[in-house]
């Protein structure tokens with residue numbers, strides 16, 4: 001008997017980035033059933049292992065559909081390495097009484113750092129200036145265009161959860177004026193609240209999207225909202241691509257109806273509309289807001305803690321309440 005066969009079994013549909021860095025340590029604690037290594041189609045693979053799988057690890061990009069869940073009658077836990085849950089069929093989990101653990105607040109600081117980084121980059125044209133130097137245009141070809149100041153900007157935060165609050169804390173320190181929209185007004189928060197997203201946009205110089213993707217937030221940032229933000233307005237998205245109507249955003253950027261964008265997420269990842277790559281007032285990042293060395297190590301420990309809790313019938317560390 002291989003020693004790992006005594007370890008609790010965890011199904012993994014796709015390799016999460018944490019495997020690349022800490023896969024060996026994780027494999028000392030759990031036996032991972034790696035679906036992507038099997039030559040079989042997924043449904044056949046799942047059918048073979050159906051009864052032995054009680055726990056599943058999801059990287060947060062690969063969908064965990066009702067079809068997958070139905071093929072696993074013993075499944076009791078899904079641990080996702082993401083904060084976002086839009087890739088999991090939640091009603092099916094609820095119906096079956098399957099528990100979910102996510103990354104909790106683990107990533108909030110990193111995501112907020114990247115949001116602010118993208119914003120400063122768009123305003124001060126850091127990436128564009130880098131390209132300017134690398135193309136050896138300095139100082140021969142014209143003058144590099146002026147950027148915009150961050151201090152004093154009115155920043156509308158969409159989604160004032162743990163990530164949004166970290167963004168607000170950072171931008172407060174930069175002397176910005178924070179406004180927000182959230183599912184509901186938060187009595188303990190002193191920033192002006194806008195229940196109407198168009199009104200928030202027309203009172204903001206910058207919109208930062210920090211909310212989750214749900215049926216309600218899908219394409220919440222539409223053409224009307226973008227036009228309300230105005231032609232010097234900047235949009236930053238560290239939530240999910242589909243919260244913005246991407247096609248409309250591309251059109252607005254190309255027609256100069258908004259001033260710029262800093263994006264970590266896209267509607268059809270890993271596809272990035274090619275028009276965006278041609279625009280100098282757009283800064284692009286490949287959905288990596290959560291990827292810092294320190295955080296990926298903390299994620300390893302959180303995953304271990306959640307699985308160990310489940311397999312020993314203890315409360316999960318970061319349960320999702322549905």
Ligand code: DGY
Pocket residue numbers: 059060061081082083084085103107239290
């Ligand atoms: C998250 O945690 O939701 C990140 O976007 C990674 O998927």
